[in-house]
Amino acid sequence: MIKYFFKRLFQSILVMLVVAFVSFSLFTFVGDPVNNMVGEETSDLERAEIREAIGLNDPIPVQFTRFVKNASKGNFGISYQLRRPVSELISERLPATLELVFISSLIALIFGTLLGVYTGINRKSFVSDIILAVSLLGVSLPTFVIGILFIYLFAVILGVLPSFGRGEVVSIGFWTTGLLTISGLKAIILPSVTLSLFQMTYIIRLVRAEMMEILQTDYIKFARARGISEKKIQYKHALKNGLIPVITIAGINIGTLVAFSIITETVFQWPGMGFLFIQAVKFVDIPIMSAYLVFIAFIFVMINFIVDILYYFIDPRIRVKSESANG
Numbered sequence: 001m002i003k004y005f006f007k008r009l010f011q012s013i014l015v016m017l018v019v020a021f022v023s024f025s026l027f028t029f030v031g032d033p034v035n036n037m038v039g040e041e042t043s044d045l046e047r048a049e050i051r052e053a054i055g056l057n058d059p060i061p062v063q064f065t066r067f068v069k070n071a072s073k074g075n076f077g078i079s080y081q082l083r084r085p086v087s088e089l090i091s092e093r094l095p096a097t098l099e100l101v102f103i104s105s106l107i108a109l110i111f112g113t114l115l116g117v118y119t120g121i122n123r124k125s126f127v128s129d130i131i132l133a134v135s136l137l138g139v140s141l142p143t144f145v146i147g148i149l150f151i152y153l154f155a156v157i158l159g160v161l162p163s164f165g166r167g168e169v170v171s172i173g174f175w176t177t178g179l180l181t182i183s184g185l186k187a188i189i190l191p192s193v194t195l196s197l198f199q200m201t202y203i204i205r206l207v208r209a210e211m212m213e214i215l216q217t218d219y220i221k222f223a224r225a226r227g228i229s230e231k232k233i234q235y236k237h238a239l240k241n242g243l244i245p246v247i248t249i250a251g252i253n254i255g256t257l258v259a260f261s262i263i264t265e266t267v268f269q270w271p272g273m274g275f276l277f278i279q280a281v282k283f284v285d286i287p288i289m290s291a292y293l294v295f296i297a298f299i300f301v302m303i304n305f306i307v308d309i310l311y312y313f314i315d316p317r318i319r320v321k322s323e324s325a326n327g
Contacts, residue, residue, distance in 0.1 A: 008308050012301045017068070019297035023290040024067045076291035081283040086291045090273060095176050096166055097265070097272035101257045103192040108199035109250055113243070115200075116207025121234055123212060135204050138197035143260065147194045147267035154190060162187050164269035191268040195261060199253045206249055214238045248307055255300035 051057055055066060070076070076086040115135075119128040138146075155163035167187030169178045178184020214220060215238055223233050262274035269275065273292060280288035 005309065008305055012305045015301050016294075016297060019294060020068050020071060021064065023071070023293045024064050026286050026290045026293070071291075071294055076294075077287040079280075079285055079288055081280070081285045081288075086287045089276060089288065090291060090295065091174070092176075093271060093273045093276050096178075096270060097258065097261055097274060099177060099179060100188065100192055100195065100261055100264070100270060100272060101254060103188055104196040104257055104261075105199070105250065105254055107192060108196040108203055108253075109246075111196075112200040112203025113207055113246065116204040117211060117234070117239060119204065120208040120211025120215070123208070131204070132208075135201040139201040143194060143198070143263045144267050146197060147191070147264060150190045150194055151267070161190055163190075166271055191264050191270050194267070195257060195264045199250075199257065202249060202253070203246060206246060207243075210243075210245060211238055247310060252300075252303065252307065255296070255303045258299050259296050 074087045079086055079089060115131050119131055122128050151163045154161040165187055167178045167183035168181040169176045169184055170180050220233060262277060265272045265274035266278050277292045
């Protein structure tokens, strides 16, 4: 177990160092940072002094080491456009993005599992065919198209939900949330459902396939022969084993939701990190772009690391393989 843990930890650190180098390259090789920090009237002498002061004349390995140390502390410098520390900007936008991703993941996991189980058990029913057909639309249509359609239907025609913004928020210490206000709850419905659709589709089809396969296995037939009720077989034995790959997909897709929330946040003007990143790209705000890249990679790496550890405890085959490899 210890060797398996440290092996995965080493791989995670290695991936983060590669991402850090890519992020560092944005600072170093995409334009001149000094030109982004000063105006046209700044003299060459002043520019040279600034380059020396911020360490741009140091060797690349020294600059990269300094960048990694600062990044590990959450220090990515000052935004070129907003003239504020990037860490402050991210901490202000982080709650909005994480709440959106959390609600979207919850919707996808709950409804995806329920619908997947239903279509797996009742695979020849008309309702199952409808569910699968609608799920195909969820994965086929681009997210921005679905978002615009939702806005047109629920905000413009029906007028029951807001079309943009986060609604009223309250502060709980350092965290700001809209989940404790009526307007905040209404505001998160459309963007969270929009963001959850493609993940829900994958979970529906994955759970359906797993249920159909497991229900044909010998131990399920043996359980039926013993007289165990069909409901208990389906939900206690089959579903329990069918959820193992769902854990992997759901975990990895959380990172995907954070990354792809850019589109949803832009459509609904949701004040999260994705919307901040789009504004940074527009103004070539390298510190924000670099910080966003490192942050998204960190989420992906941490989720994969946690999923690997959970897999070790859930799937006995991995434990046996790991123990065999250790001799």
